[in-house]
Amino acid sequence: MGIKVLFFGSVTDITIVSELSREDCADTDTLEKELLKQFPALANKKYFLALNQQVIHENCPLKQGDIVALMPPFSGG
Amino acid sequence: MSSKKQHSIFYQGPIPAQKIADDIQKHSAKTNIGAHSIFLGQVRQDEKNGEKVVAIEYTAYELMVEEKMAVIREQFFEKYALTCMHIHHSLGRVAVGEICLFVFTSSAHRRDAIDACNEMVETIKKELPIWGKEICTNQSSVWKQNN
Numbered sequence: 017m018g019i020k021v022l023f024f025g026s027v028t029d030i031t032i033v034s035e036l037s038r039e040d041c042a043d044t045d046t047l048e049k050e051l052l053k054q055f056p057a058l059a060n061k062k063y064f065l066a067l068n069q070q071v072i073h074e075n076c077p078l079k080q081g082d083i084v085a086l087m088p089p090f091s092g093g
Numbered sequence: 094m095s096s097k098k099q100h101s102i103f104y105q106g107p108i109p110a111q112k113i114a115d116d117i118q119k120h121s122a123k124t125n126i127g128a129h130s131i132f133l134g135q136v137r138q139d140e141k142n143g144e145k146v147v148a149i150e151y152t153a154y155e156l157m158v159e160e161k162m163a164v165i166r167e168q169f170f171e172k173y174a175l176t177c178m179h180i181h182h183s184l185g186r187v188a189v190g191e192i193c194l195f196v197f198t199s200s201a202h203r204r205d206a207i208d209a210c211n212e213m214v215e216t217i218k219k220e221l222p223i224w225g226k227e228i229c230t231n232q233s234s235v236w237k238q239n240n
Binding site for chain 2: 022024025026029066069085087088089090091092093
């Protein structure tokens with residue numbers, strides 16, 4: 017099942033792919049660290065994290081089947 | 094209540110003027126309505142790095158938009174005495190001059206429809222995970238920023 021990571025908007029300019037999956041990851045801080053290693057340009061990027069469609073502002077534990085999204089500021093309308 | 098039923102807000106491509114007319118017409122059967130308020134967003138020909146914008150390409154985190162909209166709808170129906178509220182936002186490519194956002198609120202008296210419509214436009218821009226990418230004449234692109 018794993019953990020699904022979704023990328024949106026200008027974040028995809030850096031990641032190129034719009035999603036990837038991780039077999040396992042303890043929490044969102046760890047996931048972010050791993051993603052920064054994989055995509056160093058994310059360090060200069062403004063984005064929010066959502067866990068299962070809810071914006072989060074602090075570290076959250078991850079379990080199988082979770083969906084984490086990296087979202088830059090919204091620009092709909 | 095059927096007026097609160099949730100539909101996806103997304104519309105593939107530009108929203109045709111005919112759809113807007115048809116949607117207004119459909120409401121003539123709801124005789125408790127005394128006021129409609131409509132907001133239409135149109136893709137503007139901005140200039141980015143000296144290049145003219147020809148279209149905006151919209152993408153969204155659709156599942157999250159759906160979940161957020163369900164909550165927002167509830168809040169709006171609690172706050173305003175609305176008969177109904179319909180929201181349509183484009184996905185994919187919308188050319189300059191075409192309609193990309195259609196907010197349509199109806200109520201017995203004008204104030205609720207007008208205030209809900211205005212607040213909904215601001216809410217959509219601020220709260221919904223939707224992104225616009227401005228495509229320019231030379232095929233370069235710039236991610237849109239909301240003010």
